[in-house]
Amino acid sequence: DIQMTQSPSTLSASVGDRVTITCRASQSISRWLAWYQHKPGKAPKLLIYEASSLESGVPSRFSGSGSGTEFTLTISSLQPDDSATYFCQHYNGYPYTFGQGTKLEIK
Amino acid sequence: EVQLLESGGGLVQPGGSLRLSCAASGFTFSNYAMSWVRQAPGKGLEWVSVISGDGYTTLYADSVKGRFTISRDNSENMLFLQLNSLRAEDAAVYHCTKTVGYCSGTCYKYLQDWGQGTLVTVSS
Numbered sequence: 001d002i003q004m005t006q007s008p009s010t011l012s013a014s015v016g017d018r019v020t021i022t023c024r025a026s027q028s029i030s031r032w033l034a035w036y037q038h039k040p041g042k043a044p045k046l047l048i049y050e051a052s053s054l055e056s057g058v059p060s061r062f063s064g065s066g067s068g069t070e071f072t073l074t075i076s077s078l079q080p081d082d083s084a085t086y087f088c089q090h091y092n093g094y095p096y097t098f099g100q101g102t103k104l105e106i107k
Numbered sequence: 108e109v110q111l112l113e114s115g116g117g118l119v120q121p122g123g124s125l126r127l128s129c130a131a132s133g134f135t136f137s138n139y140a141m142s143w144v145r146q147a148p149g150k151g152l153e154w155v156s157v158i159s160g161d162g163y164t165t166l167y168a169d170s171v172k173g174r175f176t177i178s179r180d181n182s183e184n185m186l187f188l189q190l191n192s193l194r195a196e197d198a199a200v201y202h203c204t205k206t207v208g209y210c211s212g213t214c215y216k217y218l219q220d221w222g223q224g225t226l227v228t229v230s231s
Contacts, residue, residue, distance in 0.1 A: 034217040043221040093213040098152040
């Protein structure tokens, strides 16, 4: 199975900061990567698919980049509502696997 | 608006069974594959199973193969997951997800919409 490694595991930043989360795959997954936002007690929300495509309705401050084995999720100007856990997931064939998550706290 | 509402979770003893349901609305259910994803307490997300839109193709994670069965009723817009021979490590919140993308030999499908989940607790 493809292993997905996210870093950092926790992150604390201030409103207005630029934030970057990294996801590394154990083998090349081309651009078959998605990013999700998960708040406690709520349904996870798709942010980015195919590494850099912004899901409809997601604010443009979210962006994704990368290909192969290295990927990043960037929030250009952090907002209070962005406090959540962020997961990456590869979909380069089953079984799909997820990163362990990055918990983002707003200072 | 897509809505996915899971139900059927609860407390079950090790070795027991449970049937999870997911009621879907807001999209043409039969046109989409559907998946189950779970999250154990304090752990990350784990993909569990997927079923094609017509219900004929199913896949499972190795951790649940032979114990869990995914199915769907397209006439009722319902997705199901039968959990048998439950173990402590199966305790988790189970989410149903609308799965989009395509298959060409390999399947490239991401999880576009998620339900809030239903909690399964396995304990004696």
